[in-house]
Amino acid sequence: MDSISIKVLFFGKARDLVGVGQKDVDILHSNLKANEFLEIIISKFPRLEEIKSSTKLSLNEEYVEMNDVLSLKSGDEIAVIPPISGG
Amino acid sequence: MAHNLTNSEIERYSRQLIIPDYGIESQNKLKSSSILIIGCGGLGCPSALYLSTAGIGRLGLVDDDTIEISNIHRQIAHDENKIGISKAQNLADRCKALNSLVKYEVHNILFTKTTALNLIEQYPFLFLSIYCTDNVITRYLINDVCVLLGKPLVSGSALKFEGQLTVYNYLNGPCYRCLYPTAPPAHAVSNCSDAGILGPIVGMIGSLQALEAIKVVAEIGTCLNGRMMIFDGFDFLTRIIKLRPRQIETCLMCKSVLSRENLTKKDREEILENFDYIEFCGVSNYNDKSINISILSDKKRINCSDYKNFTESHLLIDVRPKCQFNICSLPNSLNIPFDDFVYNEEKVVENIRDKLGNEKSIFLVCRRGNDSQLAVEILEKHFNDKEIKDLIGGLQTWSKEIEPDFPKY
Ligand SMILES: [Zn+2]
Numbered sequence: 452m453d454s455i456s457i458k459v460l461f462f463g464k465a466r467d468l469v470g471v472g473q474k475d476v477d478i479l480h481s482n483l484k485a486n487e488f489l490e491i492i493i494s495k496f497p498r499l500e501e502i503k504s505s506t507k508l509s510l511n512e513e514y515v516e517m518n519d520v521l522s523l524k525s526g527d528e529i530a531v532i533p534p535i536s537g538g
Numbered sequence: 539m540a541h542n543l544t545n546s547e548i549e550r551y552s553r554q555l556i557i558p559d560y561g562i563e564s565q566n567k568l569k570s571s572s573i574l575i576i577g578c579g580g581l582g583c584p585s586a587l588y589l590s591t592a593g594i595g596r597l598g599l600v601d602d603d604t605i606e607i608s609n610i611h612r613q614i615a616h617d618e619n620k621i622g623i624s625k626a627q628n629l630a631d632r633c634k635a636l637n638s639l640v641k642y643e644v645h646n647i648l649f650t651k652t653t654a655l656n657l658i659e660q661y662p663f664l665f666l667s668i669y670c671t672d673n674v675i676t677r678y679l680i681n682d683v684c685v686l687l688g689k690p691l692v693s694g695s696a697l698k699f700e701g702q703l704t705v706y707n708y709l710n711g712p713c714y715r716c717l718y719p720t721a722p723p724a725h726a727v728s729n730c731s732d733a734g735i736l737g738p739i740v741g742m743i744g745s746l747q748a749l750e751a752i753k754v755v756a757e758i759g760t761c762l763n764g765r766m767m768i769f770d771g772f773d774f775l776t777r778i779i780k781l782r783p784r785q786i787e788t789c790l791m792c793k794s795v796l797s798r799e800n801l802t803k804k805d806r807e808e809i810l811e812n813f814d815y816i817e818f819c820g821v822s823n824y825n826d827k828s829i830n831i832s833i834l835s836d837k838k839r840i841n842c843s844d845y846k847n848f849t850e851s852h853l854l855i856d857v858r859p860k861c862q863f864n865i866c867s868l869p870n871s872l873n874i875p876f877d878d879f880v881y882n883e884e885k886v887v888e889n890i891r892d893k894l895g896n897e898k899s900i901f902l903v904c905r906r907g908n909d910s911q912l913a914v915e916i917l918e919k920h921f922n923d924k925e926i927k928d929l930i931g932g933l934q935t936w937s938k939e940i941e942p943d944f945p946k947y
Contacts (some may be wrong), residue, residue, distance in 0.1 A: 460777070462700060462768055463697065463700060466700075466770075472770060472772065472775070498881060502722075504720070504723065505720070505721075505722030505723060507718075509777075509779045513779065513780040514779055514780060516782070530768070530779070532768060534718055534722055535695050535697045536673075536677060536695050536697075536729070537580075537695060537733065
C-alpha cells in the first residue's frame with residue numbers, strides 16, 4: 452500500500468522544537484487515533500515530547516480530541532497547536 | 539430610529555455610522571456598554587485606543603505594572619518620558635486625549651480570586667488581553683470568573699511572530715477551560731521577556747480584539763466564538779480552527795454554572811474559593827514576573843564580585859541561546875546553548891573536554907542564573923574532579939553590580 456502524505460504545521464513552541472513551521476510526514480495507515488499520530492511525529496521530532504501533554508491537534512482546520520479516530524488521506528493538513536500566552 | 543447620540547457624537551463617529559452593517563444602532567449600543575481590558579501592554583494598548591475612539595461608553599483598564607523602556611517597541615500608547623508611570627493610568631490618559639467622551643476607570647491591581655470577581659462583575663462585557671505573561675493562573679482565573687458571571691471574553695495572545703485570537707464563553711462557544719482542561723506545564727509556556735515578541739504582531743492581534751469586542755457589543759456580524767484564529771506572521775499563514783462546543787459534561791466551570799439555576803454571589807465565591815489554582819497550574823504565585831530559582835547549594839555557586847576577583851585560569855561557558863549571545867557576552871566566554879546540554883549531552887561534554895585542557899574550574903553563566911544552575915548539575919556528572927559553579931544572578935546581575943556599561947536586555 453502506498454504511504455499517505457500529511458502536511459503538518461507547527462505553531463508556537465512546537466515550531467521552536469522542530470525548527471521549521473511545516474513538514475510533510477508520510478504515514479502507512481489512514482485510520483489512527485489523534486494521539487497515535489502525535490506519537491508518530493514525536494518519533495520523528497523527539498523534542499516534541501516536551502509539549503505532548505499540553506498541545507492540541509487540528510485536522511483540516513478543525514480541532515480533534517486525542518481519542519478521536521482520524522481517517523486521513525493524502526494532502527490532509529494537521530496542525531500542532533500548543534497554547535501560547537504572551538502579549 | 540430613536541438614539542441618544544448628540545450632534546457632536548454624530549459628527550465624530552460619522553465615518554463608522556455610515557457603514558450600513560454598523561449604523562446608528564451599533565453606535566447606540568457601544569455608547570451604553572462597558573468593557574474591561576485586563577493588561578495594558580502590547581495587546582491592551584491598541585485595543586484600548588480603538589475602543590476608545592470607537593466610542594465605547596465606559597472603559598476599565600487593569601494593570602499593576604509600570605512602564606519600562608523595553609516595553610515601548612510594542613506597547614504603543616506608552617512614551618519614553620513616562621518610564622516608571624502606571625501603565626493603566628498612562629493608557630487611560632492617552633485614550634482620554636483621543637476621546638474625552640468615554641468614561642475611564644483605572645485599576646492598578648493584581649488579579650486574585652477576590653479582586654477578579656468584584657471587578658469583572660461591574661462590567662457587562664469583558665475583554666481580555668493579558669500582557670506579556672506566562673502566568674497561567676491569571677488566564678484560568680479570568681476565564682472562570684467570566685463563566686460564573688456569564689460574560690464573553692475576547693482573548694488574544696502573541697509571542698515572537700505568532701498570534702492567537704478567539705472569543706470564549708460566548709453563545710455556544712467553549713471557554714478557555716473547555717479547550718484546555720489541564721494546565722500546560724510551566725516549562726512549556728514561554729513569555730515575552732524570555733522568548734521575544736514583535737510589535738506589529740501584538741498590534742494586529744490587539745486591533746482585532748477591539749474589532750471582536752465591537753461586534754460582540756453591537757451584536758453584529760459573525761464573531762470568533764467557537765473558532766480560533768492562528769496567525770503566523772513569519773511565513774504569513776493564517777488558519778481559522780473550528781473548536782468543539784462548550785463542554786458541559788467535562789468542563790469544571792461550565793458544568794457548575796449550567797447544573798444550577800441563578801448562581802448567587804455567594805455561590806460564585808464558593809466555587810472559586812474551592813478551586814486550588816496554585817495546585818492546578820503547578821506554579822507558586824499570581825505574579826507573572828520571571829522568577830529566579832535556586833537549586834544549587836551555596837558552595838556550587840559564585841557571586842559576581844567573587845568571580846570578578848577570580849584570577850586563576852578557567853573555562854567560562856555561556857549557556858544562553860545563540861541569538862542572545864550575539865547581543866553581548868563576557869570576554870573569552872564559550873557559547874554552548876542550554877538546549878544542547880539537554881538534547882546533545884554527549885557532544886557537549888566532548889566539546890568541553892576538548893576546550894578544557896588542564897583548567898581546574900568551569901564557570902557557567904546565563905541571563906538570569908537559572909539555566910546555568912541546571913547546566914552545573916549536568917556537568918557535575920561528567921567532570922567530578924573539577925570545580926564547577928554557576929554565576930549567581932547571571933549577566934543581569936553582572937550588569938547591575940559589576941559592569942554598568944554591560945548591555946541590559
Ligand atoms: Zn468551559
